[in-house]
Amino acid sequence: xxxxxDVYPNRGLHKxxxxxxxxxxxxxxxxxxxxxxxxxxxxxxxxRDYEKYDSADLKTIEDRIVKAWKEKINPDGPPEADKI
Numbered sequence: 369x370x371x372x373x374d375v376y377p378n379r380g381l382h383k384x385x386x387x388x389x390x391x392x393x394x395x396x397x398x399x400x401x402x403x404x405x406x407x408x409x410x411x412x413x414x415x416r417d418y419e420k421y422d423s424a425d426l427k428t429i430e431d432r433i434v435k436a437w438k439e440k441i442n443p444d445g446p447p448e449a450d451k452i
Contacts (some may be wrong), residue, residue, distance in 0.1 A: 390432040399436035
């Protein structure tokens with residue numbers, strides 16, 4: 369995963385603390401609880417967010433969110449995950 373020039377990782381750490389992030393390099397999309405996991409899934413599928421990543425990084429982010437979803441919300445994962 370590449371560091372983005374438009375992001376300040378310390379903001380994510382300041383706002384959320386030392387939690388797991390779907391994008392751990394840039395400290396974006398916290399995946400530490402159900403609310404954050406659902407928000408991360410929603411945000412990463414908005415053009416303004418996913419267009420900032422190449423396909424490999426986007427896949428990694430989605431995979432991390434799905435893994436967190438399966439561990440903390442529902443073992444079946446997000447309903448839309450099978451359409452990706």
